[in-house]
Amino acid sequence: MIYSPLIRLYVAKILINIFKIYLLKGVDVIRTVICEICEKPFETSARNAKYCSDECRDEGARLKREKWEEETNYNERQRRRMAEQRKAEQEAIRRVSTEAHRKKRKRQEQEADKRKEERLNALKQRAEQGDNLALMHLAEPNSYEYWEAFRDYELEIMAEYEKPIVRYVNDVSIFDDNFSEKVVSSIKEQGIIKSYLITE
Numbered sequence: 001m002i003y004s005p006l007i008r009l010y011v012a013k014i015l016i017n018i019f020k021i022y023l024l025k026g027v028d029v030i031r032t033v034i035c036e037i038c039e040k041p042f043e044t045s046a047r048n049a050k051y052c053s054d055e056c057r058d059e060g061a062r063l064k065r066e067k068w069e070e071e072t073n074y075n076e077r078q079r080r081r082m083a084e085q086r087k088a089e090q091e092a093i094r095r096v097s098t099e100a101h102r103k104k105r106k107r108q109e110q111e112a113d114k115r116k117e118e119r120l121n122a123l124k125q126r127a128e129q130g131d132n133l134a135l136m137h138l139a140e141p142n143s144y145e146y147w148e149a150f151r152d153y154e155l156e157i158m159a160e161y162e163k164p165i166v167r168y169v170n171d172v173s174i175f176d177d178n179f180s181e182k183v184v185s186s187i188k189e190q191g192i193i194k195s196y197l198i199t200e
Helices: 005-024 054-072 074-128 132-138 144-160 179-190
Strands: 031-034 041-044 165-169 195-199
Touching (some): 074 132, 132 144, 144 179
Antiparallel strands (some): 165 195
């Protein structure tokens, strides 16, 4: 097969280029490149060199970062992420604070219940020993038992008065027969309690 001179020339050029590639393989080729930042020419053997110095390389990285942030809306996404993080932190603090407050309140209620129980037990002990004030505290307000203890208490303290003084409740003397029943009945009828002392 006979090739035309043009084809033979074309094939020869290809073979020469291939030979040059193999011949230059492993040899650093120095080339002149224009810096993308300062636009100054510089010589380099690196095939992908873009910057002439570390300063230009840092500036290129910064510009590339800014472009990426603008294209990906990075700042807005970062702002939202930080806002969500702050909200989560505040919610965590609120939960911890609420839980701490709940525990403190529960502890205070338990302490109050304990003190109340201790006072009640002390009152019961005093009542068992005949303390009329303790009996009054333990009795239902305005009940027969309350006014019985009230009368006995007033009789106890009468000895402390320099003059004979008598306690009246709703015009009923503590010396009246059935004092407690009369007082309870008068309270139901009148809806009030009047207590006063009269010197005999």
